[in-house]
Each structure stands twice: as C-alpha cells, then as structure tokens.
Amino acid sequence: MIAVLGLIWIYFHWATNSIFLTPRNLSNLTTQMSVTGILAVGMLMVIVSANIDLAVGSVLGFAGGVAAYLLTTQELGLLPAITLAIAVGLVIGALHGFLTAYLRIPAFIVTLGGLLAWRGGVKWLLGGNTVPVSDPVFKGIGQGNLPATAGWAIAAAAIGITFFLAYRRAAAIREYGLGEAHYGRAMAAAFIPVAAIAGFIWVMNSYQGVPIPVLIFVSVAVIGV
Template sequence: MMGTVLAAIAIVFNILSGGLFLSPENLYNIAQQTAVVGVVATVVVLIIVARHIDLSVGSVMGFVGVLIATLMYTANWHWVPASLAGLAVAIVVSVYQGALTAKLGVPSFVVTLGGLMSFRGAAFLVADGKTQPVNDQFFQRLGGGFDGAIGVGPSWVLAAVIVLALVVQMWAKRRAKASYGVPNNPLWLDAAIVLVPVAIVLAFVASMNSYQIMNKDAPQGIPIPVLIWAAVALVLSFIVHRTRFGRYVFAMGGNPEAAALVGIPVRKVTLMLFALMGVLITIAAMVSIARLNAGTNSLGTSMELYVIAAAVIGGTALAGGSGSILGSVLGALIMQSIDSGMLLLDVSIGVRYVIIGQVLIAAVVFDVIYRRLTGDTV
C-alpha cells in the first residue's frame, strides 16, 4: 500500500517538475537527506507501539550534536571519544525521561514535551549559541557529500549480495514449508514476488551509480548515510522479530496490564526502550552534523514532526500495539519525497509546512477510519 503511494508521489512530482524529481542527483539527495529522519523513525515506531511518545527527539538530537561538535572543535577531541561522550549523555537524558514515565507514571507526552523545550535550551548553552564547525575529513564522510559514498564497484557488489540474500531467503522458506508438509506457491509466483525487491535494489543502485558530482572523476555510488540507515533498520527488525525484548514491546502495546500480569517487566523494558532511543539519536546526530559540517543549536528543529509522521504514515497505530520497521522506512521516504518535490516546484516554506502537517493529520484519520472499518480496537 505505502509502496504504491510512494511510487505515485514520485511519478506525479516527476511530471510536474519536468523529469527533475527522478533524476539521479535528486534521488541521491533524497536518499541521504532521509537517512537522519529514517534512523530515528525506526525506534520511534517501537516507542509508539509501546503506547508512549517522544516529542523531544529533535531537541535531544540538537543537544547531542552540538555537544559532539563542540568537543571536536573547541575542546579538540578526536571524533571517537567525542561521539562516545555524546552517546553517554544521550542515554542518560533518554533514561531520565524514561524513568519519569516508567517509575513515576508521568505520561511520556508531558515528560518529552518539557524535554523539547529544555534540551533545545541546553543545545544553545553548550556552545553559547555559536556554530561549531566539524573539520575531521573521515567524520564528514558519515554525512554523505563529496566523499561520502562507497563508489560504483562496492555498490554493485553490495547489490549482488542483497539479491543473493533475497533469493536464498525465498528458497529457504520453500524448503521449510516442504519439510513441514505445507503446500508451496508455484515456483514462478515466488520468483515473481522476489523480483519486486530485486528490481528496486538494482534500480536504486543504478541510480546512485549514475550520479556524479561536478569536478569529481567518478560517480558516487550508495551514500554512507543510507548504509547506516539500512544497518539500523536491519538491526531493529532483528530485535523486533527475533528477540524477547521485541516481543515484550508489542505485548506491552497490545495490553500493558495483561503484559504486567504475565510477568513481563514493563518498567525495565520501557527504560531499555528509551535507552535505545538515546543510542539512535546519537547516530542520527553524528550523521546530521557530518552532513552539515557543523553543529548548531537549531539542529533537529521540527524533527519530532517528521519522525512521528514517518511512523504513522508507515502504518504505526498511535493507540499502540502495531507497527513495522519497514513501514517507517517507507513513511520517511514519503515525507522526504513530498518535501523534496515541493522544493523542486519552488513551493514556499510556509506552504510546505502546511502541507506536511496536513499529510500527518490525513495519515492519522486514515488509521482511525481503517481500524473502525476492520473492527481493530488496538
């Protein structure tokens, strides 16, 4: 469903922009710009599934990003210890907010609303409102840009590995069904189903390999921020589908009281969930300041709108209990595609904000209507 919506958006904006939207340059920019929102959206999905919300993600990201940049530029720290310090601060902040919710029962909406204001102020105080440049060339590659991609050859190698993994996964499912006596789909049908993601992967890599920055002697290939986003999405998907923690999160979202009665440590899981939020906020902050080559106190402004919208558009129920990591990926791409398309059409920033806000409302309305029609009360 969301994949169809994304394709329709791309086609409409491509027609309206005279073919600019689906150009390799624009697709490259969309891919690396979406990565920061996409990284945070993956964990926001789990926060919402567990019947919580985090309105402070943008402010905390700004605070952590400015802190890392300040340690690197003003204190002359190497980017590794500076990033670890930022990670420690982000975890402390997130666990602090999680503890107020898990231990004292303060609604996460209230806690993180306060955090939205407080940590935006903290971001200003860390560097006294001054922009902190980021000069480390290796660190700058994390944000994409001129040297922030892996090149043509490695991109095709990675595409081949992904295609092989998809084929092996399909074959393993067929063998597992056969071993348990479960009827298989016709081989041609399973092959056709696998061809869809294979085609998407190959088309994406071909597009990234077609973009070449002026004054550079080779095409870019896949941006490093996209690889970071993909790695985060894969790890979160594994946590959701293969770990006890992931099952606990969805059980809590479905019915918190029943989850507690059957022995699920609700408070501990909530704290772990907010700590995970701190980890991914740090990753997003690193990518963001690397892309901007600086840390500013305005970093992450309105991030909460984009990540919540990405999660909801991707199918996460605001009432909790259901959501998916893949949905957040598609939701983030839809949000960034709309924003990028309007930018190409020279739509003013005020109108863009109006439209993006209404897209979020439309997604929630759709979710409510869908659940009423299907009788899903989760």
C-alpha cells in the first residue's frame, strides 16, 4: 500500500508540473486533512465497538457554529466560547451513546437522525449565513503555523520519546523473560520514525512552519489511540 501511495504521489507530482510535492502544497494538504483526521480518531473508537456514527460531521458543524455564534453575536470571550462548543459536542455524543447503549436503538438510526437534526440546527442557529470570525487567536488555531524553532523543538522532543520507547521495549523483553534484549536493533529500528519526523518538520519549515491544526491532530491521535 505504501508503494502504491508513493506511485500515486509521483504521478500527481508529474501531472501538476511538479507542484504536488512542494512544501507549500503539502502544508496545505496536511492542514486540510487535520479536521478529518481528528474525526477519524473518534470514529476509530466507535467502529472498534462494532457501531457507526453518521452524524460526526454534522456534530462538528453544529459545535463550530456554536463557537462562531458565541464569539460574534454574543461577543463572548474566546476561551468560554471554545469551552461551550466542546461541551455541546460532548453532550450530543453522550445523548447518542445513551440512545444506543441504554435504549437499544441501533447506532445507524440514532446517528442518521443526528446527521439531519444537527445539520438543520446549525442552519437555524446561524440563519444559513456565513459568520466571519475576526478573533486573531481563533483564526490562528485553524490557520496559523508554528515558528521554525518551535517545530524543531517539538521534533527533538518526539525523537527523544521515540528512542526512549524503543529502549523501554527492549528492556521489557528482557525483564519479562521474553527473549534477549537487542538494544542496538531496537535503536536502529527507531531511526525509521525518527527520519519521518525530521523529514516532516523540515518540509513544513521549508514553507511557513508546522501548521497548528496538524499539531492538534497529532496530539489528539497520540492521546486518543
């Protein structure tokens, strides 16, 4: 699969006159996939439990609409607006979970209804209009980039954690009597993710730095998975 993905990238790079694999385009692509990636982390938990959630996109839109409404129409502060938007998402998720787990309504039915209900809810809340949010911090969360030094600092921390986990894994093999601990082999294997981390940071810093949405997505993925 990785080889096929690489061939697809090469083809698109050739078809777009060497634009597809540029730092600018890769930065834009990773930023755009961050929202989908964050939703996918939550969907993973749902699918592992043999269920499905059709309303995840509508809930995201409704929670985002709540944040925009509170920031603009109600002129609420950034932190309260984001906190309430997250709380709304949690309450909706808990409601869907209650209907599925305790009332035994199939998740397909519950979330299909939620898909339509929350999509209609955000249209009602915002009147079907686009709401421009001018708060610079709020915009920075979705569109900002980290300075190059911050990106390399995160890379250094991630690389250190990678080597530490590789060492601990080898030590655990010896500790639990599962075989001989090959520390050198473990460290060598860790160079693959280390190279990927360093390469990613280098590419992102070649444009405008690591996108903040990507950092949020990676954090959610590490914590959630």
